[in-house]
Amino acid sequence: MTPAQSLLREATGLSLSRSEVERAIKNRMELTAVADTDAYLRDITPEELTALVELVVVPESWFYRDAQAFSAMTDFVRARLAADSGRLVRLLSIPCAGGEEPYTMAMALSDAGIGPRNFIIDAYDISPVCVERARSGIYGRNAFRAQDLSFRDAHFSSAGDGDYRINDAIRQQVRFKQGNLLELAPGARNGLYDVIFCRNLLIYFDKPTTKAAIAKLEALLMDDGQLFAGYAEVPSFCRHGFSPLPYNQAFGLQKEASAPALIRPAPARVSARPAPPPSRPAAPPPRNRAAPPAAPAVAPAVDLLAEARRLADLGDIKAAENACRDHLARHPESAEAYFILGLLNELTNKPQMAADYWKRCIYLQPDHYEALCHLALLAEANNDAAGAAALKARAARIYKRQQAS
Incomplete structure (x- = not known):
């Protein structure tokens, strides 16, 4: 971690990438006419630190977000x-x-x-x-x-x-x-x-x-x-x-x-009495007796992620998003659901939201190869060559490991 990252980490608590921090400092140095990074960091005032923080916080929101x-x-x-x-x-x-x-x-x-x-x-x-x-x-x-x-x-x-x-x-x-x-x-x-x-x-x-x-x-x-x-x-x-x-x-x-x-599973009930011995199996029914009706088949549980992919292929983005969120309500640690949400937001031209979902995906599953690749492509589109290179290298290591196994 660089001194600049440490400074902003102490001020905000945020884990910021080196490229994010360097970009913000470059912006402030240009505005304050300071040429030397070490001098800028050494002489930074509380007011200037506040201005620097403004460039790295993410104030994205809207009314009735997640209603x-x-x-x-x-x-x-x-x-x-x-x-x-x-x-x-x-x-x-x-x-x-x-x-x-x-x-x-x-x-x-x-x-x-x-x-x-x-x-x-x-x-x-x-x-x-x-x-x-x-x-x-x-x-x-x-x-x-x-x-x-x-x-x-x-x-x-x-x-x-x-x-x-x-x-x-x-x-x-x-x-x-x-x-x-x-x-x-x-x-x-x-x-x-x-x-x-x-x-x-x-x-x-x-x-x-x-x-x-x-x-x-x-x-x-x-x-x-x-x-x-x-x-x-x-x-x-x-x-x-x-x-x-x-x-x-x-x-x-x-x-x-x-x-x-x-919302918590009830503890299993344990009987104080020993279980009775198993009873003798009943004799089979006579051949001419009608067999009891078969129990109705239980409908299989819907695979919400598979449904989300199907709906996305049909172009029903909103329904696909709802399927992903229904899945997350049951499985909040599902990295794959966040990955699909990222793809859906990329399709609707919302790259920042797509990136947020992919970051959540790799937070939950650090070796998610596809999410890392998408983030690398997004970093390249944003002219973040260093960030893209780091993500590609990480994805390459994961690909080699997966191939070896």
């Missing part, structure tokens, strides 16, 4: 208030990017008839630029990717030039702050939040940093609260004290001690 999580959250909050109508439900969105996620939380709760006095949302992001953008509440068309945009008519007004401004009633439900999860001291916030959204952050962390981040989130979450993660992050949470909740495609989790019994 099932917001439906599950709303049901949970309703149940809370049904038990105590005067309760103030506290929710956290971290990282919040440009505010799309916490504002969606507020819209979903408001549309469910939950009054403003019954909930408040805290939203943190490491990027001060993202936080200021969120506070402004103004969004362009890229933030509106959901199929159903009725929420835009209900909660936004035109800001000119094709932009939209979120209404004050929703804005007042969210408190934005600049902050890093790893540096957030729980203190008085210990067990403060009923619901936490922390999605697609851990995929950029190494194992020790992931463990530290989950410990922070566990401290912030109430014992009977719920946490919503990204697709590829569920296994990490399950290895560190959480259990998945049975919400389809919502990727909700709960602390293991308070998780409902239905």
Whole structure:
């Protein structure tokens, strides 16, 4: 790890490639008219470090992204208030990017008839630029990717030039702050939040940093609260004290001690009495007696990944994606499902999302040859020659190993 990588790792917790870091530093050196890399790193100020961090964080989000999580959250909050109508439900969105996620939380709760006095949302992001953008509440068309945009008519007004401004009633439900999860001291916030959204952050962390981040989130979450993660992050949470909740495609989790019994296998029951001796087999029926009807055949379980491939071949991209996500709801560590999602996003000209899925694939299965090849091709298309070479070399080693075996 280079000194620059170490610097940004300490500031953000992110595991960044050498090429990403070098590209960001080159950009800042050009803007600040510094010619020597060592001098730039030696004399870097807190303000300059913040500007550098802005170039490596990934603030990609949109309203109602993965909408099932917001439906599950709303049901949970309703149940809370049904038990105590005067309760103030506290929710956290971290990282919040440009505010799309916490504002969606507020819209979903408001549309469910939950009054403003019954909930408040805290939203943190490491990027001060993202936080200021969120506070402004103004969004362009890229933030509106959901199929159903009725929420835009209900909660936004035109800001000119094709932009939209979120209404004050929703804005007042969210408190934005600049902050890093790893540096957030729980203190008085210990067990403060009923619901936490922390999605697609851990995929950029190494194992020790992931463990530290989950410990922070566990401290912030109430014992009977719920946490919503990204697709590829569920296994990490399950290895560190959480259990998945049975919400389809919502990727909700709960602390293991308070998780409902239905998501954990019941222990086998052991009889205290010895088993009776086996009875003598019955005599076969007479030949002229009608045989009992055969038991109906059990329909074979659908192979969702095979179905996803079939649908993709037919050009039904949306149905293929749904099949992959249904498979992930049952098998959250399926590298192949993430690989197929990457292909589907590549087909629909969304290279960044395709890359994210392939990275999750090789996180779960480091020797996935095809995913490495696709990432190498994408790196070449982005003029990242060093990154492409490293990925190709890694894929070549795996190919040789597979051929040898």
